[in-house]
Amino acid sequence: MVAPIRVAPSAANRALNLLRTVQYTHPPSCPCHSNPNHHHHHRTPTLADHVRRHMSTPIDPSRQKEYAFEMAASSIRFGPSATKEVGMDFANMKAKRVCVVTDKNVSQLDAMKQAIEGLSREGIEFTVFDNVRIEPKDYSIKEAIAFAKPYNPDAFLAVGGGSVIDTAKLMNLYTVYPDAEFLDFVNAPLGKGRPVDRKLKPLVAVPTTAGTGSETTGTAIFDLVSKKAKTGIAHRNLKPTLGICDPLNTRTMPSAVHAASGLDVLFHSLESWTAIPYNERTPRPTNPINRPAYQGANPISDIFSLQALRSTIQYLPRAVKDPEDFEAQSQMLLAATLAGVGFGNAGVHLCHGMSYPIASQNPGYKHAGYAVDDPVIPHGVSVAVTAPAVFRFTAASNPDRHLAAAEAFGIDISNVKRESVGEVLSEAIVKFLAELGDQPLGLKGLGFKSSDVESLVEGTIPQKRVLMLAPNLNEELEAEKAELRGLLEQSMDYS
Amino acid sequence: MVAPIRVAPSAANRALNLLRTVQYTHPPSCPCHSNPNHHHHHRTPTLADHVRRHMSTPIDPSRQKEYAFEMAASSIRFGPSATKEVGMDFANMKAKRVCVVTDKNVSQLDAMKQAIEGLSREGIEFTVFDNVRIEPKDYSIKEAIAFAKPYNPDAFLAVGGGSVIDTAKLMNLYTVYPDAEFLDFVNAPLGKGRPVDRKLKPLVAVPTTAGTGSETTGTAIFDLVSKKAKTGIAHRNLKPTLGICDPLNTRTMPSAVHAASGLDVLFHSLESWTAIPYNERTPRPTNPINRPAYQGANPISDIFSLQALRSTIQYLPRAVKDPEDFEAQSQMLLAATLAGVGFGNAGVHLCHGMSYPIASQNPGYKHAGYAVDDPVIPHGVSVAVTAPAVFRFTAASNPDRHLAAAEAFGIDISNVKRESVGEVLSEAIVKFLAELGDQPLGLKGLGFKSSDVESLVEGTIPQKRVLMLAPNLNEELEAEKAELRGLLEQSMDYS
Numbered sequence A, B: 001m002v003a004p005i006r007v008a009p010s011a012a013n014r015a016l017n018l019l020r021t022v023q024y025t026h027p028p029s030c031p032c033h034s035n036p037n038h039h040h041h042h043r044t045p046t047l048a049d050h051v052r053r054h055m056s057t058p059i060d061p062s063r064q065k066e067y068a069f070e071m072a073a074s075s076i077r078f079g080p081s082a083t084k085e086v087g088m089d090f091a092n093m094k095a096k097r098v099c100v101v102t103d104k105n106v107s108q109l110d111a112m113k114q115a116i117e118g119l120s121r122e123g124i125e126f127t128v129f130d131n132v133r134i135e136p137k138d139y140s141i142k143e144a145i146a147f148a149k150p151y152n153p154d155a156f157l158a159v160g161g162g163s164v165i166d167t168a169k170l171m172n173l174y175t176v177y178p179d180a181e182f183l184d185f186v187n188a189p190l191g192k193g194r195p196v197d198r199k200l201k202p203l204v205a206v207p208t209t210a211g212t213g214s215e216t217t218g219t220a221i222f223d224l225v226s227k228k229a230k231t232g233i234a235h236r237n238l239k240p241t242l243g244i245c246d247p248l249n250t251r252t253m254p255s256a257v258h259a260a261s262g263l264d265v266l267f268h269s270l271e272s273w274t275a276i277p278y279n280e281r282t283p284r285p286t287n288p289i290n291r292p293a294y295q296g297a298n299p300i301s302d303i304f305s306l307q308a309l310r311s312t313i314q315y316l317p318r319a320v321k322d323p324e325d326f327e328a329q330s331q332m333l334l335a336a337t338l339a340g341v342g343f344g345n346a347g348v349h350l351c352h353g354m355s356y357p358i359a360s361q362n363p364g365y366k367h368a369g370y371a372v373d374d375p376v377i378p379h380g381v382s383v384a385v386t387a388p389a390v391f392r393f394t395a396a397s398n399p400d401r402h403l404a405a406a407e408a409f410g411i412d413i414s415n416v417k418r419e420s421v422g423e424v425l426s427e428a429i430v431k432f433l434a435e436l437g438d439q440p441l442g443l444k445g446l447g448f449k450s451s452d453v454e455s456l457v458e459g460t461i462p463q464k465r466v467l468m469l470a471p472n473l474n475e476e477l478e479a480e481k482a483e484l485r486g487l488l489e490q491s492m493d494y495s
Helices: A002-025 A047-056 A082-092 A110-121 A138-151 A162-176 A255-274 A299-321 A326-346 A350-360 A379-384 A387-397 A399-408 A418-436 A450-460 A477-490 B002-025 B047-056 B082-092 B110-121 B138-151 B162-176 B255-274 B299-321 B326-346 B350-360 B379-384 B387-397 B399-408 B418-436 B450-460 B477-490
Strands: A069-071 A076-078 A097-101 A125-129 A155-160 A203-207 A219-224 A229-234 A242-245 B069-071 B076-078 B097-101 B125-129 B155-160 B203-207 B219-224 B229-234 B242-245
Touching (some): A069 A299, A069 A326, A076 A082, A076 B299, A082 A110, A082 A203, A082 A242, A110 A125, A125 A138, A138 A162, A138 A219, A155 A162, A162 A219, A162 A229, A229 A350, A242 A326, A255 A299, A255 A350, A255 A399, A255 A418, A299 A326, A299 A399, A299 B299, A326 B299, A350 A379, A350 A387, A350 A477, A399 A418, A450 A477, B069 B326, B082 B203, B082 B242, B097 B138, B110 B155, B125 B138, B138 B162, B203 B326, B219 B350, B242 B326, B255 B326, B255 B379, B255 B387, B299 B399, B299 B418, B350 B387, B387 B399, B387 B418, B387 B477, B399 B418, B450 B477
Parallel strands (some): A076 A242, A155 A203, B076 B242, B097 B125, B097 B155
Antiparallel strands (some): A069 B076, A219 A229
């Protein structure tokens, strides 16, 4: 007779606690003015629903949903000629030995000249590693690390696109952990996913493309050759100390590079905007250090992602068509950085997840306008090619957000039905890609055949870090594979 | 005959350089979708105009305009119950002795209980300073510093409103510079404005009000009694390492505190949105370390400021009227933080500039709902009281931005003429204040008389740090005084 009495107040307390949490987190109101929210059920769940759901089953901590999000710091300096200041930045931080990281192409450009002159003017000792591989592979990263270790710099300067900045992050990481094995920090399940618990050396990043957003993120992507898979290392502590975004530095991009890197920005924005909300992610971390950088859409990432989406749709076509349109180029550099802050704190999902095997398993495609000898599917192109299928698939998870995205593409959404928003957004993306020009409208255009789909599915499955943020994707392995197969088959041909 | 030949290419180069810079910076396109821009002349200046203007006079570096902006890092964690994590944060950063800073009121609240339990659970040694003065004065700051120095903590935790967080910033500063004179770092011209060139100790800020945004900024404000002026210390390096925004912590605010602190958010947003653009600010810094945190409106601060403005207008009335409306309270905490990032990188101007003498020279006003013995004009109230006059005055500097602000207040702007936007926005602000309730609709309501205006003008003039960002304000001292006098006289009575 005593037990029920003791149980009752405890159950009541538990209900009260749930009540408090529930009222804040269900539904998460989006602070953006168009005020779409993530929930696709239309009946607002009653408190009774929540209490019932939570009270009826014992709580398994690993299944508990996230309740907080963290917006990690990114310092950005933006302005024409700001590259000149970089020597003073290193002097201000009392750096004595700087390892400058670039590639053979960028090393000839004005951005590098300005950076080197800046370091020299301040009398700072430096050395230059100019052998970064575009679309880096594990062996090119290891070569770069082997260069940095004996020099033992006290700071790094990356001047280049995403490949250069990502390589510099890893040179920094493995110089600070000289005894670590290469796979220790690589994302699980391919690597061991060890968290970065030491403070790295200062890294200043000067992007020369408007795409990657790598100057704001803690992510470094490369090709793990033995596994035939693109993967990477992601942790807040890899973030550059400062990104110097100088629109004079992106004038050198050929038109095809503008287009491909701009498509990366477009889908950084659109994928982070439509990623699962942070408070639907499991498990809830037991220590804040384990909260991933890719935490799902949240009210702050939303602001960056939606703004970057609108800017990219407005300015990318102009930047591609007219190399003299400096306003468009400048706006695209800003959009790339904003999108970087957005997806760097929210994550990307299916387009990026499938892009890695698409790029790794390239049947021999050489993108027009890329002056390289080897076959190459530029990263942005490999991302964009599945987008029409992806957003048709994800729309049901959150019609309001997909409607807002369609509106950003210039669609009059006043008469779009909620059940057709996926189709409408998909068509808007195909139209945007077609008008941009020189884009392969489907996997066929890259040389893939239907018989390649299974291998692309197998290459996508290990991309847990991004797939976990995909809305609507089945968690059961065979069902997930079937959904990915469907998306890839639908992506064969849009023309 | 040689000279002209030598001069010609140099002049040509100079013209070319100008051309490059000019094309990026005139006019600054605003990336916000409504795309207002800062310029109030309608004829786009031609290249010839610019070259003529720059070529005809020798360049005085101190008159050169800024060409870059820097968005400094602010790390924010947001979520109900996130306060519990703070012990783990200090453990993760290997802190051994934490100085906890709070006030007598907050020390009794659940926020402090959660914070203390968190530290205890991790076995971290700490001491508590609970004697922060609300609306701090130099002597209360000095007392706090005298407490911190002998304890020599390796990290700080601030739990409270803006007064607590600001006091903690200064305890941190003067513990790291133990030999500095108090006035060394205080903003010029009242203090010496010495830059903060050392790295301070980690400071985690847990706000218990939704107003100050201090958890994201490098600003600390206090009353310099001997000068009868509110002033402060502002530098990027004062920024907290992490702001933990836990909406459970703002439930304890009385309704009057909700209102007053929410008005601070409203004008952080509106002043930073309408501040002069960063690239109209002079002088251009010769070293990036001298770029002020308050740099003028820029494309990234704009995103934060406009979003915070819209959220505040939508949620503040609900948060004030219904203490059980947790969604509105939660949104206001988020808006306060977003506005903090916005104004922390752009600055505020006239309302804040005049608020300092208004608060310092309080003739005896006690705000309803504030349970204190001494007279008090809450900071947000002292800011709001001049707003209707201020935005009527600033509108001509940038009608598009003021139109966007009026629209955020719910005004149908489709038929508003550009020359009347100031009046329209001013009326919208008065209506908002009146409907919020319990606001003194003018300086008379605070007990000021017309004969006090001159003294308020004299108290405003030293607020250079914010006045320099005021659009439309005359730079010549007597003319500036006349304009401030006019604004204060117009602010006597709106009822």
